Amino acid sequence: MCAKVEKYYDDASRLSYEALLEGNKRFVAETLQEDPDYFSKLASGQAPPVLWIGCADSRVPANQITGTNPGEIFVHRNIANVVVHSDMNMLSVLDYAVNVLKVKHVIVTGHYGCGGVIAAMSHKQFGLIDNWLRHIKDVYRLHSAELDAIEDETERTNRFVEYNVIESVENVCKTSIVQNAWKNDQEIYVHGWVYELGTGYIKDLQVSHSNKDSLEGVFRFD
Numbered sequence: 001m002c003a004k005v006e007k008y009y010d011d012a013s014r015l016s017y018e019a020l021l022e023g024n025k026r027f028v029a030e031t032l033q034e035d036p037d038y039f040s041k042l043a044s045g046q047a048p049p050v051l052w053i054g055c056a057d058s059r060v061p062a063n064q065i066t067g068t069n070p071g072e073i074f075v076h077r078n079i080a081n082v083v084v085h086s087d088m089n090m091l092s093v094l095d096y097a098v099n100v101l102k103v104k105h106v107i108v109t110g111h112y113g114c115g116g117v118i119a120a121m122s123h124k125q126f127g128l129i130d131n132w133l134r135h136i137k138d139v140y141r142l143h144s145a146e147l148d149a150i151e152d153e154t155e156r157t158n159r160f161v162e163y164n165v166i167e168s169v170e171n172v173c174k175t176s177i178v179q180n181a182w183k184n185d186q187e188i189y190v191h192g193w194v195y196e197l198g199t200g201y202i203k204d205l206q207v208s209h210s211n212k213d214s215l216e217g218v219f220r221f222d
């Protein structure tokens with residue numbers, strides 16, 4: 001048993017496991033100093049107005065980049081913020097957010113420089129993840145004429161990142177969960193954002209949906 005922790009970085013200069021627990025103690029102490037009732041209030045329940053569907057990338061944490069606090073955003077993250085209708089994990093989160101928490105906004109947030117999107121654009125094999133990235137390759141297929149015509153690689157990747165977000169936004173709207181909520185006059189807005197790692201700013205892609213009208217016919221439920 002290692003009783004005493006002295007170093008906060010491992011040999012590769014990465015933050016050590018122990019440093020996280022120390023960080024937690026600091027967080028509790030500092031938070032309680034500001035508000036002694038903070039945790040007891042938070043423990044009484046959550047009513048976040050937003051569901052965030054984002055990339056698992058460590059540089060895109062929902063709360064920090066939006067200046068929000070614990071309790072204010074319900075979060076689902078995966079590689080490259082993909083929304084697939086057969087993903088039980090995503091569907092469970094969405095169902096809980098819409099039907100129990102009654103969130104008003106669902107925001108799909110991608111980010112420029114997304115490793116998952118870049119990998120999906122390549123011809124390389126990366127292992128098991130290739131089967132997940134296939135969903136993103138399908139997005140490329142839908143927009144290949146426009147994307148192939150963009151000569152600058154960064155520009156092409158950025159546009160692909162945006163299309164991947166737009167596709168996920170539409171896939172959220174296509175779910176029976178969101179369509180039923182709209183049918184029952186529940187107010188839900190589905191948005192698409194892209195985070196710029198290099199500046200810290202979020203770009204609103206202005207592709208919001210608040211009803212099923214924009215869905216292609218075959219996806220629209222009565």
Ligand code: ZN
Pocket residue numbers: 055056057079080081111113114115116117
């Ligand atoms: Zn990413």
